[in-house]
Amino acid sequence: MAEKVPSGHEFVATLVAEMQRIFAGLGEQGALEAESQGRVEVPTLLELAMRSEIEAAELAGFWMPSTPELDVKQVFALQCADEMKHYRLIAERLATLGRVVPADPMAGGYSPLYDYLKTLRTTVERVAAAPFAREAIAEVRNAQFIALCERVGDRETTTLYGDVIQPEEIHHHRAGRELLEKYCVDAESQRLALAATLATLAIADELSTLAEKRLGVHPIPAS
Ligand SMILES: [Fe+2]
Numbered sequence: 208m209a210e211k212v213p214s215g216h217e218f219v220a221t222l223v224a225e226m227q228r229i230f231a232g233l234g235e236q237g238a239l240e241a242e243s244q245g246r247v248e249v250p251t252l253l254e255l256a257m258r259s260e261i262e263a264a265e266l267a268g269f270w271m272p273s274t275p276e277l278d279v280k281q282v283f284a285l286q287c288a289d290e291m292k293h294y295r296l297i298a299e300r301l302a303t304l305g306r307v308v309p310a311d312p313m314a315g316g317y318s319p320l321y322d323y324l325k326t327l328r329t330t331v332e333r334v335a336a337a338p339f340a341r342e343a344i345a346e347v348r349n350a351q352f353i354a355l356c357e358r359v360g361d362r363e364t365t366t367l368y369g370d371v372i373q374p375e376e377i378h379h380h381r382a383g384r385e386l387l388e389k390y391c392v393d394a395e396s397q398r399l400a401l402a403a404t405l406a407t408l409a410i411a412d413e414l415s416t417l418a419e420k421r422l423g424v425h426p427i428p429a430s
């Protein structure tokens with residue numbers, strides 16, 4: 208007899224639990240160390256964040272015309288605008304800190320995660336990988352970054368992230384979660400969303416020091 212397909216809520220709850228298990232393996236600033244290859248300092252991490260924001264904005268905009276579902280299109284549109292705003296705020300903060308803000312922050316190339324995300328063709332894969340998984344990683348990374356800013360006494364960057372950027376990344380993740388709950392209601396969409404989530408966790412720079420991230424979730428029952 209065919210196994211019962213989990214509901215969208217049940218499926219996404221499994222994904223969230225698995226992501227939290229993986230994130231629990233990060234040390235106090237593990238995401239920052241992985242992302243910066245050990246250069247855990249505020250300006251360096253701001254420079255890296257600036258590039259991540261542009262990548263997130265470009266992807267959300269890139270997907271809009273080929274995503275037919277209007278509620279998903281709306282989430283991508285909001286995300287696109289928010290991420291470009293984050294880019295601008297971070298660039299302004301870097302300038303205040305005396306850093307030269309590069310005219311083309313992407314001159315060094317795009318990340319492997321960006322290249323992977325651009326290949327995704329279905330709505331559930333895109334939502335699982337970007338607003339859902341990528342923004343969950345951003346939430347964990349930003350929490351570590353805010354704690355770092357507090358430790359070094361950088362109150363302005365703490366406020367920028369705590370009051371503006373982090374609440375919006377959390378909103379992006381929650382919007383992605385709600386869309387997955389709505390659209391991942393059959394075995395095939397759940398299979399695609401699971402694969403895209405795991406691939407995102409496997410590729411993300413912030414998690415690159417976690418060996419166990421590749422183990423994956425318990426298999427979702429097939430129909
Ligand atoms: Fe952002």
Ligand SMILES: [Fe+2]
Nearest residue numbers: 342375376379
């Ligand atoms: Fe975001």
